[in-house]
Amino acid sequence: MTSILLTGSSRGIGAAARSLLEQRGARVIGHATSAADTGTIAADFRDPLAAQMLWDEALERAGGQIDVLINNAGLFEANRIERSDIEWLDAWEDTLRINLTAAAQLARFAVRHFEERGIGEQSAAGRIVHVASRAAYRGDSPAHWHYAAAKGGMVAMHKTIARGYGAHGILSFAITPGFTDTSMAGDYLESRGGAGLLADIPLGRVAEPEEIAKIIAFCALDAPPSMTGAVIDANGASFVR
Numbered sequence: 747m748t749s750i751l752l753t754g755s756s757r758g759i760g761a762a763a764r765s766l767l768e769q770r771g772a773r774v775i776g777h778a779t780s781a782a783d784t785g786t787i788a789a790d791f792r793d794p795l796a797a798q799m800l801w802d803e804a805l806e807r808a809g810g811q812i813d814v815l816i817n818n819a820g821l822f823e824a825n826r827i828e829r830s831d832i833e834w835l836d837a838w839e840d841t842l843r844i845n846l847t848a849a850a851q852l853a854r855f856a857v858r859h860f861e862e863r864g865i866g867e868q869s870a871a872g873r874i875v876h877v878a879s880r881a882a883y884r885g886d887s888p889a890h891w892h893y894a895a896a897k898g899g900m901v902a903m904h905k906t907i908a909r910g911y912g913a914h915g916i917l918s919f920a921i922t923p924g925f926t927d928t929s930m931a932g933d934y935l936e937s938r939g940g941a942g943l944l945a946d947i948p949l950g951r952v953a954e955p956e957e958i959a960k961i962i963a964f965c966a967l968d969a970p971p972s973m974t975g976a977v978i979d980a981n982g983a984s985f986v987r
Contacts, residue, residue: 749808750966751801753777753852754819755786759877759926762959763818770967775804775812777819791819791844797851811863814966815856817849817900818877824889838892845896849876850903857907860916871915875965876904877958880924880981897922901977908975917974919965924981925952949982 750767754760755776764774777800781788787807789800805812821844825837853874860872879886879897886894901920908918924947944950961978969976979987 748772748813748967749811750774750814750816751777751804751808751812751852751856752816752818753800753849754877759923759955759958759962760818762955763816763962766956766959766963767966770963772814772967773808775807777804791848792840794843794847797848798855801852801855805859812856812859812872814873814875815852816875816877816962816966817852818875818962819848820845820877822890822893824887825892826889841892842896842899845893846899846903849900853903853907857911857916861911861914864915870917870971873917873919873966873969874904874907875962876900876918876920877962878904878920878922878977880922880979880985882922883987884985904977905975912974915971917969917971919969919973919975920977921958921961921965922977922979922981923953923958924984926958927952927954947982947984949984951982953980953982 750772752760752764752767752774755764755774756778764776767774776786777789778786779788779790787800787803789796791797821841823837823841825834825841827834856872856874863871878900879893881890881894882897882901901922904918904920907916944952958980961980979985
């Protein structure tokens with residue numbers, strides 16, 4: 747059975763991914779800032795020690811072996827430049843820590859774990875899936891510099907992992923969704939004019955969480971090793987590279 751650590755599993759894309767992965771027979775160890783059930787580990791990534799605590803507890807629950815890390819947890823809150831310096835900086839640091847630094851910490855733990863285990867009989871020593879954002883490439887609103895910067899950093903980190911550890915059988919994949927029908931994106935859409943923003947999406951609608959979950963499950967379980975390093979766009983053609 748494949749053991750998967752999935753961050754941000756309590757709602758939206760994370761909840762949809764957890765459901766699909768469990769339907770596929772994987773053992774999913776979920777995470778949320780505050781856990782609502784015994785199958786989810788609580789860890790607030792604003793705390794620098796939270797990522798290591800999460801990894802250690804997940805590893806114990808998984809019997810000492812994690813096969814896949816999915817970095818999905820995220821914070822998307824506006825940070826207007828008119829705020830005071832300390833308010834702006836605090837919001838910047840919270841977003842970077844939750845969206846990028848904690849993901850980097852977990853990826854580091856995963857890489858070291860996968861290296862110790864080696865390839866063995868599997869086609870890969872382990873997989874890391876990073877849920878980034880379209881913002882990594884096209885940027886975001888003036889109030890979301892921090893979010894775009896964090897997701898751009900996540901994509902760069904992913905590419906570095908793929909290139910640096912492919913020879914060790916460690917595979918890395920990144921997904922860059924556009925707007926997705928979650929509470930996080932819904933608040934943003936409303937603040938930016940609601941349905942009028944859809945005019946920028948040729949598909950005519952935002953993605954459903956289940957659509958992104960299917961891509962996550964493919965990367966976690968099915969993607970061939972030669973795809974390591976790939977970035978998969980899922981934004982309704984609102985940004986094409």
